[in-house]
Amino acid sequence: MAEVATWSYGLAAVSYLLFGLYIFVAWRGALPGGVLLTAVLLSCLWALASAVNAWQPGETSLVLSAVLDVLRGAAWFAFMIVLSLPLWGRRLRWPALLAVGVLVFQLVAIVLEGVFDGGTLGLQPVLVAWLAHSIVGLMLVEQLYRGIPVSSRWGIKPLCLALAAGYIFELYLFADAFLFSRIDPDVWAVRGLAHALLIPLIALSGTRSPSWTLRMSMSREMVFHSTALAGAGAYLLVIAGAAYYVRFFGGDWGRALQMTLLFAGLVLLGALLFSGALRARLRVLISKHLFSYRYDYRNEWLRFTQALSAADKGLDLGQSVIKALSDLVESPGGVLWLRDQYGSCTMHSRLNHPPMTAVEPLESPFCRFLDERGWVINLEEYRLRPGHYEGLKLPPWLSAFGDAWLVIPLKASDSLIGFVVLSSPRAPFEIDWEVLDLLKTAQRQAAGYLDRMLAAEALLEARKFDSFNRMSAFVVHDLKNLVAQLSLMLRNAERHRDNPEFQQDMLETVAHVESRMRGLMTQLQEKRSIDPARPVDLVPLLKSVCEGKRGQLPAIEVRVEVDAETEVNAHPQRLERIIGHVVQNALDATDEDGKVAVTLGEAEGKALSIVVQDTGCGMSADFLRERLSRPFQTTKASGMGIGVFETRQYLNEIGGQLHFDSEVGKGTCVTITLQRVRRAQ
Incomplete structure (x- = not known):
């Protein structure tokens, strides 16, 4: 066990050294903090001397480690006495005098009766002195804890728990040695590590006790991970103990059962460590029982702002x-x-x-x-x-x-x-x-x-619309040229009527186109509707839209399922354009052997509904939810992505609604809901 003891006391020395440096930086000059610093530094020297003695045993190193053991014990006694002085009325009472007597007894036992045999204390008086040291230590812990008011025990409780655990460990070690006239080498080897494990509890009391004037703080992450690590260690010890029992009493199957149990335990441990629910329960438990406030606001706020400023x-x-x-x-x-x-x-x-x-x-x-x-x-x-x-x-x-x-x-x-x-x-x-x-x-x-x-998104869309408006200026310029050409053609046609019927038909067609172009040009330039809103009969309007799409495949089926009034209040040309846009989208998305149906029917609340149903390629749910109604979003190679946006904007303007129901590979159903014109009775 020499190698185990060397590592145990060596790790304890490093732990006490780091803890001592932390206390030195945090110390603000008060007596409790200074005594605590002394106790930690003496504990570091004791652990270092014990590690050297375990590595290279010798009488000198053993005596040195024993003396330092007494001195570190004296320092911890002094620390508890200093904390108890305000409770004793600033006077030393009998527990303090008893502690001094035990320390003197230990030093006398080492100096006068210190005979070491094979690296273990050989005389009973020395063991009795250490037993007395453990008992007096437990007495001081009990006096300190019971003397503090119940409302103030929260801060000192971790310290009392740590010191009591350390003295109980010492009591077991030296009681066993006194009974069997030898010190158990296994327990002696882990003595340093056992005391080092108590440092987090002492540090936690330091963070809770401002009277020590130590600017110490223990992060919740440290407590959480330390608790998780301790729990995992305890779990592994239980599994290892069960596996040892199975191997010892399992006969021929012992080793196989041991390996099976260890493997199953490790798998279960991994599942627990990666369980979000278990981590959440552990955080709640720690915050509820170890801290006065649930959150470490500094860390929580840094983590929160980091999550928002760097979405990754x-x-x-x-x-x-x-x-x-x-x-x-x-x-x-x-x-x-x-x-x-x-x-x-x-x-x-x-x-x-x-x-x-x-x-x-x-x-x-x-x-x-x-x-x-x-x-x-x-x-x-x-x-x-x-x-x-x-x-x-x-x-x-x-x-x-x-x-x-x-x-x-x-x-x-x-x-x-x-x-x-x-x-x-x-x-x-x-x-x-x-x-x-x-x-x-x-x-x-x-x-x-x-x-x-x-x-930022609104500004980006506004910039896109600004670019679109600049593009519209070029379109208006081109329209002017087209209107001029059509006007010239009209004048020439009126002077050259070789075929009256043909010329008459040509004049009507060209006049209609010229009128629409002027109206579109006016709308683009002045950014207003071509004509004011007025009652519009949907039946002829739908037939006009579908008639304009004749010659395209597939053919359009128009159904009217309304017997009553079919008038709505709208701008005729704008309404015709947006319905034509919806119908054209259905035609573009449908193959030649597909179907496109336009149905005018009743809707809830005395409204009318125009349903455009196709059997085309359809759209995904993500596209419908995130992109369809946003400007400049399209699935067409040559589309601009403003048709649906304009349709929805205009329908909202006149009190209508637009709804899409689509599935990839099965087609799309577009429902336009418009309010009927209310006639005076």
Whole structure:
């Protein structure tokens, strides 16, 4: 065991040295901190001397390590006495005098009776002295812990636990040696490492005890990883002990069963270490029982801002916002809704959640509640105590959101720009004032990033439209030339009527084209509609649109399923153009053997619906959700990507709606809903 002892005491010496340097930097001159620094440095020297004695045994090194052992024990006694002095009225009491007597007894036993045989203490008085040292140490720990008020024990508890564990280890070691007249080499070899394992608990008390005047802090990451490592070590020890038992009593199958048990234990350990739910439960347990506050705000804020400012690992900004918020409450993910240009909140991003098609208007009671109150809605609390959220009315789609847990509003410049719905946490997570305050602060930061993203997207689209307008100026210039040519042709045709019927037909056609060109030119130049809105009968308009597409394959089938009034209030030419655009898209997406049907029918609320159904190539759900209604997004090689955008904008202008239902390989169904003209009774 010499090599084990060398490594054990060597690691203890390094650990105490690093801890001593940390205390030296953090020390601010108070007596408790100075005594603690002395105790740690003497413990480092004792561990170093013991490592040297284990590596090269000798009488001198053994006596030196024994003397340093007594001195380090005296320093820890002094530290506990200094901490107990305020409880004793600044006077030394009998436990302190008893501690001094035990230390003197130890030194006398070493100096006068120190006879060493084979590297172990050979005389009973020396063992009795060390036993007394352990008992007095436990007594001082008990006096310190019991003397401190219950409300203040939280800070000193880790120190008392560490010192008590160390003295219990010493008591076992020397009691066993006293009974069997020899020191157990296995226990002696791990003595240094056992004491080094107590350093984190002492450091934790240092962070909790400002009276020591030590500017010490222990990060939650260190506590979390240390706890996880200790748990993994304990788990492996249990598995190893069980495997040893199986091998010892398993007969011929012992070694095979031992290897099987060890392999199964390692696999289970790996599964537990990579379990998000287990890590979440461990974080909650540590935050609840070891820290006064749940969060390390500095680290949480740095991690949150880093997640927002550097969206990586394949996540866009919306997904990064979801992940940053969900990590604060141990949630696996959620869904982000953001406002669009049509005055509604639509799904923008999702993380570990299937896509949703729910749309929530900004003027709905739900969004108004989020905007006015700015509350984080705990849906579990709402179901138990709905009166706490007075005035809140959940939309139907949110009630059907199976694992919805928290609704976090996103407000920028005191206006709602969207909200995040987080899924249920991996482990039970209590929502208290601290969590709510952190989430409210975090949502402000996230909303600022998202608001700038929306502004940047709007600016980009505006620049694209500016480029489109500049291009329109060239188109207007070309139209002027065409109009001039047509006008000249009309004048020549009027003077040369060789064939009256042919010339008459030509004049009507050319006049119509010339009139449309002038109207288009006026619209592009003045950016206004060609004519004012007025009642328009949809039946002849649909027939006109489909008649204009004749000659294209496939043929268009027109069905009218309305018996009552079919008039709507619109701009005839603009309405004809956008319907023609939808029909043309259906024709372009359909093969020659396919079908395109245009149906005029009834809709809900005394409205009319124009349904354009084709059997073409269809569109994917991602394209429908993310690209179809955005300008300059198209699947056509020669398309500009503004047709659907213009169609939706105009329909919103006249109170209509546009809906797409498509599936790749099965075709597309486009539904245009328009309000009937209300006739005076």
